[in-house]
Amino acid sequence: MGRLTLNMMLSFAQFEREIAGERIRDKIAASKAKGMWMGGNVPLGYDARDRKLAIHKA
Numbered sequence: 540m541g542r543l544t545l546n547m548m549l550s551f552a553q554f555e556r557e558i559a560g561e562r563i564r565d566k567i568a569a570s571k572a573k574g575m576w577m578g579g580n581v582p583l584g585y586d587a588r589d590r591k592l593a594i595h596k597a
Contacts, residue, residue, distance in 0.1 A: 567577055575590045585592040 570577055576587055576592050581587050582592070584595050586595050587593075
């Protein structure tokens with residue numbers, strides 16, 4: 540009975556982890572579709588302003 544309960548709890552934990560990952564991926568994809576910059580290294584010749592990349596004039 541203990542193993543059954545443990546396996547059930549592990550299955551729910553894995554399900555929750557997968558759902559959280561999907562939500563995060565969907566949110567990042569939606570933000571990118573809006574043209575928002577989602578972080579990381581700023582490409583050479585650009586500045587990050589207000590979550591968007593702007594061309595560096597110099």
